[in-house]
Amino acid sequence: MIRSFYPPQRTLMGPGPSDVSPRVLAALSRPTIGHLDPQFIVLMDEIKSLLQYAFQTENELTLPISAPGSAGMESCFVNLLEPGETVIVCQNGVFGGRMKENVERCGARAVMVEDEWGTAVDVDKVAAAFKANPQASVLAFVHAETSTGVVSDASALCQLARDNNALSIVDTVTSVGGIEVNVDAWAADAVYSGTQKCLSCIPGISPVTFGPRAVARINDRQHKAQSWFLDMQLVMAYWGGGSKRAYHHTAPVNDLYALHESLLMLQEEGLENAWQRHELHHQALVAGLEAMGLSMLVDRAYRLPQLNLVSIPEGADDASVRQALLADFNLEIGAGLGALAGKAWRIGLMGYACNQQNVILCLTALESVLSCCGAKINTGVAVTAAKSLY
Amino acid sequence: MIRSFYPPQRTLMGPGPSDVSPRVLAALSRPTIGHLDPQFIVLMDEIKSLLQYAFQTENELTLPISAPGSAGMESCFVNLLEPGETVIVCQNGVFGGRMKENVERCGARAVMVEDEWGTAVDVDKVAAAFKANPQASVLAFVHAETSTGVVSDASALCQLARDNNALSIVDTVTSVGGIEVNVDAWAADAVYSGTQKCLSCIPGISPVTFGPRAVARINDRQHKAQSWFLDMQLVMAYWGGGSKRAYHHTAPVNDLYALHESLLMLQEEGLENAWQRHELHHQALVAGLEAMGLSMLVDRAYRLPQLNLVSIPEGADDASVRQALLADFNLEIGAGLGALAGKAWRIGLMGYACNQQNVILCLTALESVLSCCGAKINTGVAVTAAKSLY
Numbered sequence: 167m168i169r170s171f172y173p174p175q176r177t178l179m180g181p182g183p184s185d186v187s188p189r190v191l192a193a194l195s196r197p198t199i200g201h202l203d204p205q206f207i208v209l210m211d212e213i214k215s216l217l218q219y220a221f222q223t224e225n226e227l228t229l230p231i232s233a234p235g236s237a238g239m240e241s242c243f244v245n246l247l248e249p250g251e252t253v254i255v256c257q258n259g260v261f262g263g264r265m266k267e268n269v270e271r272c273g274a275r276a277v278m279v280e281d282e283w284g285t286a287v288d289v290d291k292v293a294a295a296f297k298a299n300p301q302a303s304v305l306a307f308v309h310a311e312t313s314t315g316v317v318s319d320a321s322a323l324c325q326l327a328r329d330n331n332a333l334s335i336v337d338t339v340t341s342v343g344g345i346e347v348n349v350d351a352w353a354a355d356a357v358y359s360g361t362q363k364c365l366s367c368i369p370g371i372s373p374v375t376f377g378p379r380a381v382a383r384i385n386d387r388q389h390k391a392q393s394w395f396l397d398m399q400l401v402m403a404y405w406g407g408g409s410k411r412a413y414h415h416t417a418p419v420n421d422l423y424a425l426h427e428s429l430l431m432l433q434e435e436g437l438e439n440a441w442q443r444h445e446l447h448h449q450a451l452v453a454g455l456e457a458m459g460l461s462m463l464v465d466r467a468y469r470l471p472q473l474n475l476v477s478i479p480e481g482a483d484d485a486s487v488r489q490a491l492l493a494d495f496n497l498e499i500g501a502g503l504g505a506l507a508g509k510a511w512r513i514g515l516m517g518y519a520c521n522q523q524n525v526i527l528c529l530t531a532l533e534s535v536l537s538c539c540g541a542k543i544n545t546g547v548a549v550t551a552a553k554s555l556y
Numbered sequence: 557m558i559r560s561f562y563p564p565q566r567t568l569m570g571p572g573p574s575d576v577s578p579r580v581l582a583a584l585s586r587p588t589i590g591h592l593d594p595q596f597i598v599l600m601d602e603i604k605s606l607l608q609y610a611f612q613t614e615n616e617l618t619l620p621i622s623a624p625g626s627a628g629m630e631s632c633f634v635n636l637l638e639p640g641e642t643v644i645v646c647q648n649g650v651f652g653g654r655m656k657e658n659v660e661r662c663g664a665r666a667v668m669v670e671d672e673w674g675t676a677v678d679v680d681k682v683a684a685a686f687k688a689n690p691q692a693s694v695l696a697f698v699h700a701e702t703s704t705g706v707v708s709d710a711s712a713l714c715q716l717a718r719d720n721n722a723l724s725i726v727d728t729v730t731s732v733g734g735i736e737v738n739v740d741a742w743a744a745d746a747v748y749s750g751t752q753k754c755l756s757c758i759p760g761i762s763p764v765t766f767g768p769r770a771v772a773r774i775n776d777r778q779h780k781a782q783s784w785f786l787d788m789q790l791v792m793a794y795w796g797g798g799s800k801r802a803y804h805h806t807a808p809v810n811d812l813y814a815l816h817e818s819l820l821m822l823q824e825e826g827l828e829n830a831w832q833r834h835e836l837h838h839q840a841l842v843a844g845l846e847a848m849g850l851s852m853l854v855d856r857a858y859r860l861p862q863l864n865l866v867s868i869p870e871g872a873d874d875a876s877v878r879q880a881l882l883a884d885f886n887l888e889i890g891a892g893l894g895a896l897a898g899k900a901w902r903i904g905l906m907g908y909a910c911n912q913q914n915v916i917l918c919l920t921a922l923e924s925v926l927s928c929c930g931a932k933i934n935t936g937v938a939v940t941a942a943k944s945l946y
Binding site for chain 2: 168169170171172173174175176178180182183185186189191192193194195196197198199200201203204205206209212215216232233234235236237239240264267268270271272360362368369370390391392393394395413414415416417418419420421423426427430433492498503
């Protein structure tokens with residue numbers, strides 16, 4: 167017998183989805199209107215403008231794809247690539263591997279530049295890959311790797327792409343709203359993000375932005391994009407058409423109410439303030455974790471504040487600890503992914519969930535659970551260490 | 557200066573989205589939990605079971621695609637087709653044309669069987685197309701054409717596909733919950749639907765179901781599906797894996813709360829009762845429209861109860877009438893699409909919006925607006941005619 171579903175009230179400190187603001191949930195559940203309603207057109211224009219702010223871009227072609235980040239990624243590849251092209255793909259975690267899949271399914275060839283998981287993309291290696299593959303037409307990389315908690319130098323990588331007459335495709339799923347993303351300053355060509363990380367919005371939508379060089383490439387295509395749903399030539403006609411919108415697909419109306427509200431909250435706080443808030447609580451969390459005797463997996467130089475990789479201490483069973491956190495504290499932290507499965511936890515401090523109360527909850531809960539399972543940690547010091555940062 | 561968005565409270569009697577039940581909106585805004593949370597796994601299993609009920613199928617591979625109906629359509633084509641195959645595509649409205657786009661973008665060849673917009677797919681023509689193209693491996697058609705308000709004989713068409721050793725791809729976006737859809741009785745192979753029509757759920761999700769022959773085709777593919785996001789081999793591992801779910805993409809958690817609630821409402825009412833309700837209010841609406849002197853565009857034999865095509869009467873300006881309905885009554889009806897643009901309105905009676913109050917509102921509002929603009933109609937009789945059916 168199936169009944170209405172009432173989810174538990176979790177605190178989401180994993181790699182995303184992160185806690186959604188009550189303001190966003192309230193917006194989400196407002197009455198549905200038609201996707202061609204004049205009021206909805208106003209909303210779409212505002213979302214576009216708010217996304218331009220979040221991405222720091224004046225790109226006209228800036229809009230939310232009606233599907234999760236994976237579809238946002240795919241929208242960049244299927245629109246920019248044609249069969250037979252060569253793409254340099256940087257892989258320092260799970261999502262570089264997914265980019266390779268996308269390249270190959272477009273009938274293009276992926277030249278992989280691999281770096282150890284937990285380290286940043288090595289710009290010199292990418293330069294060497296361009297030397298060895300002068301025909302490469304696209305460089306694809308992840309700005310903030312959700313699987314490892316690492317930030318790479320997007321500005322240098324985009325510059326390298328331009329120097330080699332290639333377009334850049336940049337994954338900013340975990341970065342937008344948490345650390346600086348400056349699409350225009352980077353001169354990045356195609357950039358996608360997600361809503362369920364530092365934007366504190368529900369999962370399911372992927373903001374994207376395409377610069378003038380990318381738009382030219384899209385308009386000059388020899389073959390139609392292989393995806394009808396993600397074909398930007400068609401999507402543009404709906405999102406870009408002013409009052410003369412051409413129907414493409416039915417927009418996810420309520421999800422866009424939520425995105426609008428979350429972007430508005432980001433604008434109200436201000437990008438710089440949001441970045442500083444992520445940095446502050448990250449410092450406090452790390453101080454607490456280190457005081458407890460745990461060690462951070464990622465070097466300070468390229469550590470993401472919004473996603474903290476901490477090594478699983480001796481004596482602690484990965485799954486049991488996460489289960490206890492969920493059962494006793496309603497607290498979700500993330501497991502390691504891929505090469506880091508069983509070796510590290512991923513503790514998110516994203517968007518609305520990035521606050522002092524959550525830092526203290528996480529440290530207290532982790533100390534309690536690790537003590538119970540007999541892991542060797544220092545007790546009674548973590549919260550004090552964290553609070554010294556406030 | 558952008559502020560929080562408060563949509564007007566419309567009555568949605570267009571081709572979808574339709575009015576979303578308050579129960580569904582309440583479910584939508586419950587707190588977000590992780591997409592790998594044990595509680596979420598329970599929800600996923602329940603959704604699968606509720607979708608099997610809605611589709612009337614025991615297909616194991618029954619799940620919601622995390623994107624709108626267009627992506628559900630694309631998921632069927634990219635998973636079943638390989639380059640060079642021949643597909644018979646029936647076109648009697650907009651969505652057959654979209655199927656053709658999908659076929660061609662998969663590198664396959666579309667053999668079109670065209671019928672006049674506003675009429676059903678001609679089964680004999682399809683049989684002839686199979687005779688002329690014995691190599692055809694797939695037959696694709698729309699069960700309920702959203703652009704014309706026409707139902708086609710899905711049972712006969714699926715049988716024809718099987719007789720010719722081809723798989724069937726069936727669009728049931730507008731039919732599920734409004735008229736009978738019986739995937740197992742039809743022995744349909746790949747079927748997709750939408751949430752924003754007779755399920756009274758928000759737009760943005762596309763339920764799909766794949767039968768055993770389709771699954772065998774997916775597992776025997778020579779080439780990977782061209783879409784990573786929609787690759788059922790990967791999606792299956794997340795949705796089908798019992799407690800061992802493999803992460804594929806972040807599920808649209810809150811949207812799935814909403815889908816769960818809307819499917820539960822359908823189960824509580826019962827499929828047969830839901831179909832009867834659609835039929836009853838359709839009869840009442842038609843009685844009212846005809847009493848007013850308006851004429852239905854689609855022959856009674858293949859008229860959809862949930863989507864009513866009515867010819868625009870002489871003296872009435874299409875856009876002005878719809879604008880007045882929206883401005884004065886907060887009532888949305890749909891414009892004609894494609895070949896029917898400017899010739900017909902599409903009046904939806906879908907799911908939660910399919911009730912006596914809406915029938916009366918629509919007739920009253922239409923009479924008021926048409927009288928004001930000087931169209932020749934009979935006044936003062938429509939509501940009485942409609943009420944005679946209750």
